[in-house]
Amino acid sequence: MSQERTTVDGKTFICPKCKGNVLEEIMTDVVQSSSIDCIDKPHDVEYVDTSTDGGTLDRIQCMRCGFIVVEAYESPDVYEELLKMAKEWK
Numbered sequence: 001m002s003q004e005r006t007t008v009d010g011k012t013f014i015c016p017k018c019k020g021n022v023l024e025e026i027m028t029d030v031v032q033s034s035s036i037d038c039i040d041k042p043h044d045v046e047y048v049d050t051s052t053d054g055g056t057l058d059r060i061q062c063m064r065c066g067f068i069v070v071e072a073y074e075s076p077d078v079y080e081e082l083l084k085m086a087k088e089w090k
């Protein structure tokens with residue numbers, strides 16, 4: 001399952017660096033829990049449900065190249081910032 005694009009306020013994100021169209025949210029200090037489906041080899045573990053808890057939003061970046069679009073320490077509300085930025089998008 002590969003996502004093709006992220007839209008913000010109806011506009012498609014276009015990375016200024018690589019022209020990628022998907023934004024990803026990076027969080028730190030997250031507690032992740034997963035139910036294990038099967039383990040076939042030491043590093044080949046299949047999971048069914050994964051959920052995360054807690055964590056701090058660090059940044060929003062381009063999923064393809066890692067170009068940082070909004071950093072949380074610069075903007076108190078990254079989503080508001082993204083919506084503001086989207087006004088400049090085509």
Ligand SMILES: [Zn+2]
Nearest residue numbers: 015018062065
């Ligand atoms: Zn990019």
